[in-house]
Each structure stands twice: as C-alpha cells, then as structure tokens.
Amino acid sequence: MAIGSHITTFGGLPVRNFRRGERPGEVAWRLSVDYDADEDRFAEELGLLLDTVGGGTIEALVMGEWGSPYENPAPLHLLIAARDRLPRLRALFVGEMTYEECEISWIHHGDISPLLAAFPRLEILRIRGSEGLRMSPVRHRRLRELAVEAGGLPAEFVRGFADSSFPALEALELWLGVQMYGGDATVADLAPILNGTELPALRRLALRNAEIADDLAGALAGAPVVARLEELDLSLGALSDAGAEALLLGQPLTHLRALNLSHHFISGEFASRFGEELPGVRVDVSDEQETDDGDRYVSVTE
Incomplete structure (x- = not known):
C-alpha cells in the first residue's frame, strides 16, 4: 500500500490548503511548498498564514512538504519560534505527504521533544516518516493522541x-515497519x-505495519495493558497463524470493542x-495476503 x-x-x-x-x-490549515523550495520559502508561507488567517484562530495545522x-x-524550530502566535493549537500533523511527493521512509525528522515542550496544550500529534526521528525523555500532560x-x-x-510520561494519552499508534x-x-x-504503567489513560493501542507482528501477538497475550484497552490494532503487518494462535490462547479479549487484524497471513x-x-x-480479518515464496510482508515500507 502506498x-x-x-x-x-x-x-x-476539514483540511483546507x-x-x-x-x-x-x-x-x-494545510501548509506546503513546492518540492524544490527551501526552508526560507516555508518560513515565508508560515508567516503569511499567521498574518492573514491569524495565528490565534488556528486550532489544527497540517504540515506537508517543507x-x-x-x-x-521538518523545520519544527519555525513552529517553536512562533508558539506565542499559536496559543490555540491543539492538533498537528507533520509530514502529510503522498508517495509522489516523498516516499514515507525518506521523510526526515529530528527530535520532537522540543516541539512538545513548546506546545503544552497540544492534544493530537501525528507524524509521517521516521528517518532520523527520535524523542528525548519528556513529560506532556495534555497529549491525548500520538x-x-x-x-x-x-x-x-x-x-x-x-x-517519557504522557498521563493523558488515550490513543497510541506506531507503524513499526521493517528492519530494512x-x-x-x-x-x-x-x-x-x-x-502500561506510565500510560494510565491508554484505551486504544495500534502496533501496525509490523514485521514482528507474531512476536507482538505473543507479548500482547499476557501484556498488562491489554486488560484496560477498548481497541487493539495489529493491522497492516505480517501476522500469521502463530500470532493468531497466541492471541486466542492468551488473556481474554472479550472486553474489547474492536480488534483490527486486517492485512494478514492468517488461515x-x-x-x-x-x-x-x-x-x-468487532473483529476485522479482511485483506488476507498470500506469501511471496514463503515470505510475509507488511503493507507500507519504502
């Protein structure tokens, strides 16, 4: 899947360019510049957005190409420098690009902790791409979705x-991908x-697109966090019968509202x-895959 x-x-x-x-x-608001532009051009567009729309009115921001x-x-330092002009920002998507703009595994990032420290009122943070991505230990009291x-x-x-510590985090979604x-x-x-000790509010856990889906299923079969989840998601990955059996033989899952296993290799x-x-x-076992000469694959790689 691309x-x-x-x-x-x-x-x-609704998103508006x-x-x-x-x-x-x-x-x-979606903010993006041409692929051959530079950071100065992105900074100029950000300044125009804040000036013409009014930074004090912006609640959600989507960053495309920079x-x-x-x-x-990602030039997060530009947002951090403008934090006083974005007092209502509660939702941020960094790297919202299609494969034609930049392949997901080529999108570069850095340490996102300074961004979280600069925006203590942020409730939703979504990031696409992970080249160079890291997080220094941080505590954020209001983030609900990552x-x-x-x-x-x-x-x-x-x-x-x-x-890190995210006491308000209700939904965590990580696309683990492949070692390559x-x-x-x-x-x-x-x-x-x-x-789950440091995630007391967590109710939706998604460990998606995982090459190690079977290992994850085995760990989740006895993981303490599962007992208080409402939704569990292992979709887009390489889950096989071994992982499916581990889930079925493990701790009860009848308390869940939803279990998403779509894109799988389960019989x-x-x-x-x-x-x-x-x-x-509500169990989703759609999108059954066939092995490629015995090899299993995740949905999104490059």
Missing part, C-alpha cells in the same frame, strides 16, 4: 517514548508500553475462530 492521497479531515476539522488571501475559518524533506528534517506512520520506526524513538528501512525496535523496547481456520470466540467484538 499513500497516494491527502487527508481531508484532521482533528475533527492555505493560499494567499485566505480568511479565518474553522478548518485544519522543501527537500528527503534530506532536510501516531507515527513509518516504513521502519527506529528503536531509539521507541525507547525515548518509553522513557530502519525498523529495529523489538518487543523488549516496547515492554514499558505493553506494561481461514484461525480467522473464523476470532469471530466464534469473540462474538461481542
């Missing part, structure tokens, strides 16, 4: 997240998340068992 279209809503608001002359509106994202990290879409999520980022594209996080790196026998053994759960 990401071929832009989002149309974000943070509960910023153009010169725009007026304030209850929308999520100029050569395949070699330049998602990172990646073809390979670095273990360094996962460990930094695990060392930097996805070297292991179950051991994810252990603090699966324990029809095990797929049917989920429906039979979890009758009150």
